[in-house]
Amino acid sequence: xxxxxxMFLAKFSLIFFLLLVASYHSCAxxxxxxxxxxxxxxxxxxxxxxxxxxxxxxxxxxxxSVMAVYQDLAWLGVGTSPDGEMIGGVAVIxxxxxxxxxxxxxxxxxxxxxxxxxxxxxxxAQTLKYxxxxxxxxxxxxxxxxxQMLDETGEQSIKPSGKNFFIYAxxxxxxxxxxxxxxxxxxxxxxxxxxPTVINPSQESSSDNEATIWAAHGIIAxxxxxxxxxxxxxxxxxxxxxSSDKWFKAHLWFxxxxxxxxxxxxxxxxxETPREEMFSDPHFVVGWVMVGTASLQVIFGxxxxxxxxxxxxxxxxxxxxxxxxxxxxxxxRAFWEVAHKFFGFALMGTSLWQMQSGLTLLAENxxxxxxxxxxxxxxxxxxxxxxxxxLWSFHVWASKRPVPTKVSIMSQRxxxxxxxSIMSQRxxxxxxxxxxxxxxxxxxxxxxxMSAR
Numbered sequence: 001x002x003x004x005x006x007m008f009l010a011k012f013s014l015i016f017f018l019l020l021v022a023s024y025h026s027c028a029x030x031x032x033x034x035x036x037x038x039x040x041x042x043x044x045x046x047x048x049x050x051x052x053x054x055x056x057x058x059x060x061x062x063x064x065s066v067m068a069v070y071q072d073l074a075w076l077g078v079g080t081s082p083d084g085e086m087i088g089g090v091a092v093i094x095x096x097x098x099x100x101x102x103x104x105x106x107x108x109x110x111x112x113x114x115x116x117x118x119x120x121x122x123x124x125a126q127t128l129k130y131x132x133x134x135x136x137x138x139x140x141x142x143x144x145x146x147x148q149m150l151d152e153t154g155e156q157s158i159k160p161s162g163k164n165f166f167i168y169a170x171x172x173x174x175x176x177x178x179x180x181x182x183x184x185x186x187x188x189x190x191x192x193x194x195x196p197t198v199i200n201p202s203q204e205s206s207s208d209n210e211a212t213i214w215a216a217h218g219i220i221a222x223x224x225x226x227x228x229x230x231x232x233x234x235x236x237x238x239x240x241x242x243s244s245d246k247w248f249k250a251h252l253w254f255x256x257x258x259x260x261x262x263x264x265x266x267x268x269x270x271x272e273t274p275r276e277e278m279f280s281d282p283h284f285v286v287g288w289v290m291v292g293t294a295s296l297q298v299i300f301g302x303x304x305x306x307x308x309x310x311x312x313x314x315x316x317x318x319x320x321x322x323x324x325x326x327x328x329x330x331x332x333r334a335f336w337e338v339a340h341k342f343f344g345f346a347l348m349g350t351s352l353w354q355m356q357s358g359l360t361l362l363a364e365n366x367x368x369x370x371x372x373x374x375x376x377x378x379x380x381x382x383x384x385x386x387x388x389x390x391l392w393s394f395h396v397w398a399s400k401r402p403v404p405t406k407v408s409i410m411s412q413r414x415x416x417x418x419x420x421s422i423m424s425q426r427x428x429x430x431x432x433x434x435x436x437x438x439x440x441x442x443x444x445x446x447x448x449x450m451s452a453r
Contacts, residue, residue: 035052035054037052039052040065048071048183049070051166053191055191056147060149061149062160068143068144070182072170073135073137073141074174075171076169076171077093078167079166082156083165086110090121092107092128094131094142094144095176096135105131106131108120109121128147129146161190163190164190164191166189167184167186168186179368213268213272215362217358218368220261220268225355226375226378228257237386240394259298262290290347296343306333
């Protein structure tokens with residue numbers, strides 16, 4: 001049974017990993033030439049992305065006329081940056097699913113690489129002319145065009161001569177804001193002269209590496225908390241279906257492996273999370289709590305008290321009654337079992353929220369396809385299967401137990417009372433012997449010694 005569950009876990013995890021990997025794209029080819037569109041002077045092509053531009057004169061001053069074309073259906077962004085990085089730049093972003101307006105395409109400031117750091121600028125700053133974004137569903141092409149002033153108050157100027165950093169990004173679909181899984185990059189252009197110079201074209205990989213690390217974090221967490229840990233809990237919940245102590249071996253190895261993977265996911269999160277967010281982001285805070293609680297579970301699991309051998313209960317309610325009775329008698333093992341089960345189920349319940357939160361963040365911040373419905377379908381199916389198996393195990397257990405009667409129950413209680421009475425009598429006898437010994441005089445003790453000789 002352990003082998004079959006392990007093989008199923010491995011196959012499912014491999015499929016899940018391949019689905020995530022399939023959503024990752026990169027681009028590298030570069031081609032700069034005279035525009036193939038008569039409305040623009042120059043054209044720069046980087047794989048499926050084309051950047052058309054011309055310097056034009058308007059009533060408000062010099063400007064750059066831009067058309068960005070992406071060979072897929074997705075939101076599209078083009079902008080300028082002081083150093084070619086996303087942070088500190090200003091981007092023009094078009095949303096194909098939203099109506100064209102003074103803010104679509106619109107200008108956005110970028111203060112952070114997260115979704116929250118991309119902010120639409122005030123209406124007074126939305127100075128684009130002839131902004132438009134369209135899609136051709138037949139050729140699967142997204143086209144965004146606009147005219148932007150070279151010099152605007154409060155913004156970095158676009159130099160008509162000299163080097164300018166440009167940045168671009170494409171989403172994995174039309175939904176915005178989402179991660180730029182369609183690709184992103186930066187390049188330098190010198191707009192002076194008959195032919196602009198492309199200098200140091202790049203595909204920025206820092207954010208892509210970040211997305212890969214968080215994807216690994218999510219995949220490992222899913223393996224640990226959607227598969228290994230539930231199997232570990234289920235093995236003890238269904239222990240009557242196992243022969244001998246195999247349930248304990250399954251419980252031990254599933255949970256131990258899940259804990260190791262949990263520590264790995266935690267390390268990945270610590271490496272990638274800014275220090276100021278470690279205790280403010282709810283997902284990260286819950287992660288701290290889960291790792292700490294899981295560590296205590298492991299420590300107390302290793303140094304657990306010895307098992308107390310007891311007669312098999314005649315009824316399910318007797319299990320609870322025996323536990324309560326053991327706790328009243330001061331059994332450390334009984335207290336340990338209650339605490340171990342409580343924190344175990346608390347961790348499983350918390351993991352449901354943590355997985356929901358994590359998969360949502362992966363989709364929103366990095367553009368990965370959401371697998372929430374797959375996760376919840378698996379959890380519901382697994383939970384239903386465990387309930388059915390538990391009912392079956394109870395049926396098997398009940399069929400092997402003698403039918404509880406008032407006589408048998410009273411007998412079991414009398415046996416328990418008798419054991420307690422005997423223990424009490426022994427304690428009283430020992431006490432009397434001690435008292436008697438203390439009340440005998442020294443002369444009597446000498447006489448007893450002489451008689452014994």
